[in-house]
Amino acid sequence: MVVFKKPEALADVPLHYCPGCTHGIVHRLVAEVIDELGIEGKTIGVAPVGCSVMAYNYFNCDMVEASHGRAPAVATGLKRANPEGHVVFTYQGDGDLASIGMAETVHSAARNENITIIFINNAIYGMTGGQMAPTSLPGQVTQTSPYGRDVKACGYPVKICEMLSELEGPEYLERVAVNNVANVRKAKKAIKKAFENQLNNKGFSLVEVISTCPTNWGMTPQKALEWVDEKMIPYYPLGVYKDRSAESEEK
C-alpha cells in the first residue's frame, strides 16, 4: 500500500534547497492542490528571481522564469492571453515580491488580476547569501544589517497582507505558516482556495507563507521552526486579511 507519494504535478528531480528550508513543503502543497483540482494540463507557473528561481524545473506544468519582481506582470500577460484556458500562479519570495517587485504586486492586486500568488516570506534574501529583506524584523541581524535592522536607518518591515487589504481590488489575502503540522494543513487549505478563486473567476488571490531559512538565519532547522512561532508570527499574525466573497455572503 502506498502511504506517501510524490504529487504528479511535482517533477521527479532533486530540489536544490538547503536542509530544513520550507520551500520544499510549499512546493509540495502547491503540487498537491494542482493534482486535486486536476488542472496540471492548463496551469502555467511563473518562477521568480531568488531561491526559488529554479522552480521552473520542479513543477510538471508549463513554466516561465520572470525577471526579478516582475512575475505578476508576466502572469498578467499569461492570463490575459487565454483567460479561460490558463490557470496562472506565481511563486515569489519577499525580496522579489515586496521589494523590487512592489509596484507589480500592488497594481496586479489593484486590478484584481485573476491570478494566484504564492508569497514566501522568510524575512531574508536567501539566494544571495542572507541580506536584509523588506520583511526582515526590527533588530534582525543579516549580512547587510550586521548590527540588527535599525528601523531609524532602514525603516520598518513591509506587511504585505495588511497593506494590500486596504485596496478594493484583491479578492483574497491570507497569511499562513508551515512550521508545524496544523499550520501546514491550514496553508494547504489557503493555497487551494487561492487556486479555486481563479477557477471561479473571482480574481487576485495571494497567500503569504511564513517560511524558514535556517542557513541564513544561522539556526538549526528545529530552532528555525521555533523562531517562526516566537518572532515571526507575533509580527506577522496569521489569518485571513481579505476574502471578498465570504464578506459579501455575510452581508
Next chain:
Amino acid sequence: MADKALMKGNEAIAEAAIMAGCRFYFGYPITPQTEIAAYMAKRMPKIGGTFLQAESEVAAINMVYGVASTGMRVMTSSSSPGISLKAEGLSYLAGADLPSLVVNVQRGGPGLGGIQPSQSDYFQATRGGGHGDYHMIVLAPASVQEMADMTVKGFDLADKYRMTAMVLADGTMGQMMEPVSLDIKPSDPIEKPWAVTGTQKARKHNIINSLSLVPEELEQLNIARYERYKLIEENEVMYEEYMMDDAEYCIVAFGIAARVSKNAIVEARKQGIKVGLIRPITLWPFPKKPLLAAADKVKAFMSVELSMGQLIEDVQIATQFKKPVHLCNRVGGMIVTPEQVLAKIKEISENGGAK
C-alpha cells in the same frame, strides 16, 4: 492614390499591428508616441483584444513577455526614456528567445531630455539595449506607409527568428500624416511548439527561461543565437539606394534624416554635385555590403543623423575606413535642414571629399 487615407505615423503603426494579427498591447503614456496607446485603447476592446495601461514601462514589457510566452503576437511602444526602462525586459526576451514587437518613437535625450524628434537611441537599439550579447531586428521607417509596413514586417521577422523586432522611429514620423494604404493580410501563423499554453498532460512541460547556470551550456546558447543572427544578416537586410548610379558622394541616413537629405541631394545635383543616398531600412542587420561596394566608387561618405555621431560609426565599420566619413547632424530635438545638408555637401565636394 485617392483610396489612401491620411494617417498619423503612430496611428498607422497601431492599425497595421492589429491587421497583422496583434491582439495584445501593453504600454504607458509618453510623448511623442501616446497616439499608439490611445488608438489601441479604442480599438482593442471592439475586436476582442487586450489593451492594458500598465503601471510602468517595466511592467508593460513584462506583460509582453507573458503573452509572448504563449506564442501570441504582442507589442508595446514607448519613447526613449521609456525604452530605457524596458531595456531589462528586452534582454530577458532575447535570453528566452521570445518574439515581440517594440516601437520606439524617439525623442531627445539623455535623461528626461526633451520631447522633440531625435535619433539618439541608435546605439541602444542596434546594440540590443539591455545587458548581454544579443541583437534586436531594428527597422527604421521613413514614411507613414513604412511605419505600417515595418510594423507588419517586424511581427513576421520576430516570429520567424524568435526575437524582438524594434520599429525605431522618431517624433516626426510618429506625428506626421501622410497618405497610407493599409492592405494588410496577416501572414500564415508559424508553429510555436515551445510556447506555454498548458501541457494538457499530453507533452513534457515547456519552460520559458533565460537562466543557465552552467557556463558551457550558456556559451552554446549564445553561439547558437549568433548563428541565427548570421542568417538574418545574410537574408533580411533592407535598404534604399537613391541616385547612387553615378554618385561621387554618398549620404547615409535613415528615417527623417534621409528625407531631409533627399531634398538636399536634388538641390546639389542642380548645382552639378553628384551625390546619392544609401538609406538603411534595417539598422540591424546593417547594410554593410552595399556600403562597402559604394566605398570603391565614391570619394567620401556623409552620415546625416539626429545624434552626436552614432550612425557614422557603423558607416565607418561597413566601409572599412576606405573613404572619409563626414558627419552632418543636429541633436536635442533639432532637425537637420536641407540647407545645412547642402552646405556640408558643397564643403566636402570643394575639398574633393577629404576630411
Next chain:
Amino acid sequence: MSTTQILIAGFGGQGILFSGKFLAYKGLMEDKNVSWLPSYGPEMRGGTASCSVIISDSPVGSPIVSTPDVLVAMNLPSLDKYEDAVVPGGTIFVESSLIERKVKRTDVNVVYIPATKLASENKIDTLANMIMTGKLLETLGMYTDEGVRAALGKVVSAKRADMLEVNVGALELGKNY
C-alpha cells in the same frame, strides 16, 4: 513639377491643425503627394501651434516646412517668428483682426483678412481658420467647389455632418472676401 510648402501658425484652439489636415486631404484627393506635420508638446495646450503642409507633384522629401511658400499667420507671435522665413515671391496670409501690424517684407505677396471678426459677425466663431483657408485656396487658384466638399467629407466627422455646410460657408466667406 510643382511643390507648395504651407506653414499655418497661431494659437492652440484656432483650428490650425484642422485646416492643415483639410488642405492635405484636398491635395490627396487631387492625386498629389502630401504631408502634414504638427508641432506637438506643451504648446498644443494653449500656446502657439503650427502645422507644416506640403502638396507636391513629386514625392515629398522632408515634411518640415522651414522656408514656406505660403504662410498663414493667425496671431502676432507667428508673424513675428516666420515672416522672414517665407521665400521671396511667396504669400503671407495675415489674420488682420488679431494682428495690427503690417508685413514688413516687400518681396512677398500679402493678403490681409480679418477672419476672426468675419467669423464672429457670421456667427461661426470657431471657423476663422476656414475663412483664412478659403481665401488661401482662392488666391492660389486652388478653389473648386467639388474639391473643398470632397476634402471636408474626409475631415468633418460623420456624426457632425451638419458641420460640413457650415465649413463650406466659412470657406466661401473667405473666398469672396
